[in-house]
Amino acid sequence: ETGVTQSPTHLIKTRGQQVTLRCSSQSGHNTVSWYQQALGQGPQFIFQYYREEENGRGNFPPRFSGLQFPNYSSELNVNALELDDSALYLCASSAPGTSGGRRETQYFGPGTRLLVL
Amino acid sequence: GQQVMQIPQYQHVQEGEDFTTYCNSSTTLSNIQWYKQRPGGHPVFLIQLVKSGEVKKQKRLTFQFGEAKKNSSLHITATQTTDVGTYFCAGIAGYSGASKIIFGSGTRLSIRP
Numbered sequence: 479e480t481g482v483t484q485s486p487t488h489l490i491k492t493r494g495q496q497v498t499l500r501c502s503s504q505s506g507h508n509t510v511s512w513y514q515q516a517l518g519q520g521p522q523f524i525f526q527y528y529r530e531e532e533n534g535r536g537n538f539p540p541r542f543s544g545l546q547f548p549n550y551s552s553e554l555n556v557n558a559l560e561l562d563d564s565a566l567y568l569c570a571s572s573a574p575g576t577s578g579g580r581r582e583t584q585y586f587g588p589g590t591r592l593l594v595l
Numbered sequence: 596g597q598q599v600m601q602i603p604q605y606q607h608v609q610e611g612e613d614f615t616t617y618c619n620s621s622t623t624l625s626n627i628q629w630y631k632q633r634p635g636g637h638p639v640f641l642i643q644l645v646k647s648g649e650v651k652k653q654k655r656l657t658f659q660f661g662e663a664k665k666n667s668s669l670h671i672t673a674t675q676t677t678d679v680g681t682y683f684c685a686g687i688a689g690y691s692g693a694s695k696i697i698f699g700s701g702t703r704l705s706i707r708p
Contacts, residue, residue: 480639511696520601520683520698521638536695537596568637584628586637 480504482571482587490593491559499554499590501569509533510552511584512544513568521568527552564594597622599686601699609707614671616702618684626687627660627667632701633680641669676706 481504491497503510509528513521523536527546541557550571556563570584598621608614618627626645630638642651644660644667651658657670667684681701688695 513698518700520685520700522698523696534695570638583640583643585640586630588637 480585480587482569482585484567484569484587484590486590487588488591488593490595492595493559493561495559495594496555496557497559497592499556499567499569499592501552501554501571501587503550503552503569503571504585507571507573507585508550509572509582510546510550511570511572512552512554513570514538514563515566515568515589517565524554559594561594564592566591597686597688597695597697599684599697599699601684601702603702604700605703605705607705607707608674610676611673614674614678614704616669616682616684616704618667618669618686618699620665620686620688620697622665622688624664624686624688627664628685628687628696629658629667629669630683630685630698631680632683636680638683671704674704674706676708679704679706 483502485500511526512524515521524538524542525535526533530546543555545553566589568586568589570586572582572584600619602617628643629641631641632638642658647664648662649660655672659668671678681703683701684699686697
């Protein structure tokens with residue numbers, strides 16, 4: 479077990495709705511990254527938060543947004559859901575590094591499987 | 596934009612045979628990470644390579660980072676049924692918050708007992 483938890487485990491939404499996914503980081507980890515993993519594909523980097531600030535973003539539209547809280551737990555919000563948003567959403571936490579960058583070991587949570595109908 | 600290609604997509608081997616997956620980046624990487632994902636599970640960190648030409652071993656697994664820091668490989672000697680899963684490389688370019696981590700599409704390993 480990595481100590482990273484995510485909720486909910488599964489979710490079904492309809493097109494146009496909004497969804498909030500939650501992640502609780504491993505104790506002492508101040509960096510969290512979110513990924514989208516479509517079936518049969520590798521995880522795609524959505525964004526990273528370091529000490530409550532966004533610290534890098536992948537090629538995802540602004541309707542994907544996030545928050546990191548003082549206790550380093552995190553949320554991923556997706557507005558105006560589209561069918562292609564159906565995927566496994568993974569969060570990964572990492573320990574304090576030199577810049578909150580991407581060189582530290584990442585510990586993934588079990589993911590939230592989102593289905594958009 | 597930066598791309599990370601991984602081959603083969605699938606590999607089916609007899610237990611005891613060796614397995615290799617290759618990762619190639621379109622740009623020079625600062626470091627590369629390797630992950631294993633079991634069916635229905637989440638990626639689990641295996642190792643990180645940082646130096647040009649670096650080779651690291653973990654029991655039957657050997658990881659290499661190319662001299663140009665644009666390619667990497669994972670080799671498993673004498674596969675066991677516990678090695679089943681999808682192996683991903685993840686390339687990181689840059690050192691600041693503007694850097695991005697790009698995962699390859701993975702190599703799915705299945706094993707005949």
